Amino acid sequence: MAHTLPLGPVVVIGASAAGMAAAVAARRVDPKREVILLERMPYYAFASCGLPEVIKGNLPDITPLVHRNPQELGEKLGITVLLQQEARRINHGRRKLQVRNLLLDSEYELDYSALVLATGARPAPPGRTGYFTLRYPHELDKLLGQLRDNSCRRVNVSGGGVLGLTLVDALLSLGKEVHLYTRDTLLASFPPEISLLLVKLLEEHQVELHLQEQAPPGNREELTLLAHGVEPHLPAGLRLGRDWDQGIPIDRSCRTEVEGIFACGDCARPRYAGRRAGAGGAATANRQGKVAGANAAGGKERYNGVFAVLLEIAGLEVGRAGFTLAQLKQERQPVASVSGNFRLLPPWLGASDLFMRLDYRPASGEILAFHAIGVRGVGSRINQVAGWIQADVTLSRLHNLEQAYHPRYSAVTDPLVALLARTGKGVK
Numbered sequence: 153m154a155h156t157l158p159l160g161p162v163v164v165i166g167a168s169a170a171g172m173a174a175a176v177a178a179r180r181v182d183p184k185r186e187v188i189l190l191e192r193m194p195y196y197a198f199a200s201c202g203l204p205e206v207i208k209g210n211l212p213d214i215t216p217l218v219h220r221n222p223q224e225l226g227e228k229l230g231i232t233v234l235l236q237q238e239a240r241r242i243n244h245g246r247r248k249l250q251v252r253n254l255l256l257d258s259e260y261e262l263d264y265s266a267l268v269l270a271t272g273a274r275p276a277p278p279g280r281t282g283y284f285t286l287r288y289p290h291e292l293d294k295l296l297g298q299l300r301d302n303s304c305r306r307v308n309v310s311g312g313g314v315l316g317l318t319l320v321d322a323l324l325s326l327g328k329e330v331h332l333y334t335r336d337t338l339l340a341s342f343p344p345e346i347s348l349l350l351v352k353l354l355e356e357h358q359v360e361l362h363l364q365e366q367a368p369p370g371n372r373e374e375l376t377l378l379a380h381g382v383e384p385h386l387p388a389g390l391r392l393g394r395d396w397d398q399g400i401p402i403d404r405s406c407r408t409e410v411e412g413i414f415a416c417g418d419c420a421r422p423r424y425a426g427r428r429a430g431a432g433g434a435a436t437a438n439r440q441g442k443v444a445g446a447n448a449a450g451g452k453e454r455y456n457g458v459f460a461v462l463l464e465i466a467g468l469e470v471g472r473a474g475f476t477l478a479q480l481k482q483e484r485q486p487v488a489s490v491s492g493n494f495r496l497l498p499p500w501l502g503a504s505d506l507f508m509r510l511d512y513r514p515a516s517g518e519i520l521a522f523h524a525i526g527v528r529g530v531g532s533r534i535n536q537v538a539g540w541i542q543a544d545v546t547l548s549r550l551h552n553l554e555q556a557y558h559p560r561y562s563a564v565t566d567p568l569v570a571l572l573a574r575t576g577k578g579v580k
């Protein structure tokens with residue numbers, strides 16, 4: 153009688169958004185397969201997006217944002233979580249991973265049959281003196297220590313992108329002088345109308361803007377927080393490809409060029425392009441993790457994401473679904489765009505406008521990008537358009553669109569419907 157050897161474990165490196173999703177998906181696809189999740193921190197499944205809430209004082213500390221008991225996951229899902237274990241070197245010929253036990257200060261080897269890299273990203277260049285970074289929950293304690301010290305009267309944020317603005321939003325509540333440094337303008341990958349609105353908004357909130365200027369290093373009275381220049385977190389021993397230091401190239405199955413090795417989340421770089429590239433954020437990490445983990449355990453999943461982003465700054469919501477402005481400029485086929493200010497609510501509920509812009513291919517009616525900014529109502533519309541892009545809904549199918557109406561949510565004709573009407577009926 154022929155015997156087949158059981159397959160070796162799926163090992164996932166990194167237990168945050170991408171790695172957690174990968175481990176759970178691997179177990180789901182092959183419940184008999186051992187799944188080992190390695191994490192160098194003393195906690196796992198952390199929510200970085202909750203860190204600004206601690207700065208604002210909406211959460212007392214990082215406790216609700218992290219998990220510290222790995223047995224929970226073992227009991228619930230059969231996944232082995234090993235904390236304070238750092239993956240150091242891959243020996244793929246022997247299918248062995250060298251791991252450093254940070255608790256015992258010792259090293260050992262782990263067998264694997266498939267490997268998922270979910271090591272995330274870190275600010276670049278790391279370890280600069282005089283600068284704070286905020287990527288991991290444990291970094292917050294030191295940062296809060298200085299922020300809560302009365303002698304610290306000024307905070308400099310370096311980076312006018314999504315993370316920089318998210319941090320400025322959190323810092324506004326502290327009553328300190330806030331300075332924002334950026335080498336370009338605010339949200340440079342968004343339409344200029346949105347960047348200009350944000351400049352005005354921040355000036356109204358007494359944020360000192362330093363466009364095209366570099367932030368100075370901090371001192372006791374002045375704290376500088378880096379929120380730009382992210383690079384994949386990948387020590388040399390985990391880099392199997394020549395260009396992996398730029399991000400690990402993956403295909404739509406989240407496979408790398410090395411058979412049996414998968415990657416997902418902030419450490420990965422899609423080899424495919426287009427409006428479905430997916431390019432960052434926790435939702436992309438989670439979705440790519442599910443694909444990578446399932447395929448590492450023998451599944452056949454494909455990543456079909458849409459890059460959508462949403463943030464809140466000084467009471468305004470801002471978001472995008474689809475292409476960035478730079479990607480739109482590289483389009484070879486003609487691109488048309490409609491934009492404008494639209495009333496969100498009926499006039500008798502007060503003035504509240506949404507600025508929106510939709511970019512599309514007039515020849516095919518394909519939606520390429522959607523941007524919006526307003527006091528509220530942005531998130532639901534960003535997700536609606538992201539869904540259309542993902543489902544390949546062209547503009548011709550959206551003529552005569554009817555939406556539910558309640559005066560607290562929209563005018564009778566939803567602003568998105570009004571924007572679509574501007575594309576004209578001739579559009580396919």
Ligand SMILES: Cc1cc2nc3c(=O)[nH]c(=O)nc-3n(C[C@H](O)[C@H](O)[C@H](O)COP(=O)(O)OP(=O)(O)OC[C@H]3O[C@@H](n4cnc5c(N)ncnc54)[C@H](O)[C@@H]3O)c2cc1C
Nearest residue numbers: 166168169170192200201238239271272417418433434437
């Ligand atoms: C302040 C802040 C706010 C944010 N807000 C939002 C938001 O509102 N919406 C949004 O979509 N995104 C947000 N993000 C971004 C989001 O948190 C990241 O995109 C997401 O965490 C990426 O997940 P990841 O699993 O790929 O990487 P990470 O979350 O970076 O996790 C990687 C994990 O791998 C571990 N690791 C690394 N190297 C090794 C090794 N050699 N061995 C073992 N373990 C290792 C790390 O310790 C870490 O736990 C925010 C980020 C920050 C910092």
